[in-house]
Amino acid sequence: xxxxxxxxxxxxxxxxxxxxDDAGNGTQTVKGALSSAREAIATGxxxxxxxxxxxxxxxxxxxxxxxxxxxxxxxxxxxxVGYLAGRRS
Numbered sequence: 001x002x003x004x005x006x007x008x009x010x011x012x013x014x015x016x017x018x019x020x021d022d023a024g025n026g027t028q029t030v031k032g033a034l035s036s037a038r039e040a041i042a043t044g045x046x047x048x049x050x051x052x053x054x055x056x057x058x059x060x061x062x063x064x065x066x067x068x069x070x071x072x073x074x075x076x077x078x079x080x081v082g083y084l085a086g087r088r089s
Contacts, residue, residue, distance in 0.1 A: 063070040
């Protein structure tokens with residue numbers, strides 16, 4: 001019986017090692033995918049931040065050059081939002 005157990009153990013050990021190696025490779029694949037996702041998010045965040053700063057700068061320049069037009073646009077947007085919000089109630 002001990003011989004059979006030893007033989008079975010000897011035969012299953014390589015399979016167990018292969019399974020462990022495959023699991024390790026899977027872990028590395030997941031880590032690589034997560035790293036790539038983090039880099040993509042960081043790049044996207046930087047792009048959005050830069051674009052928002054550009055828009056804010058353009059808006060600031062417009063308001064400084066044409067303050068009354070900016071007030072008119074703000075009033076129209078406010079009235080439109082109020083009208084749409086009033087229709088929902």
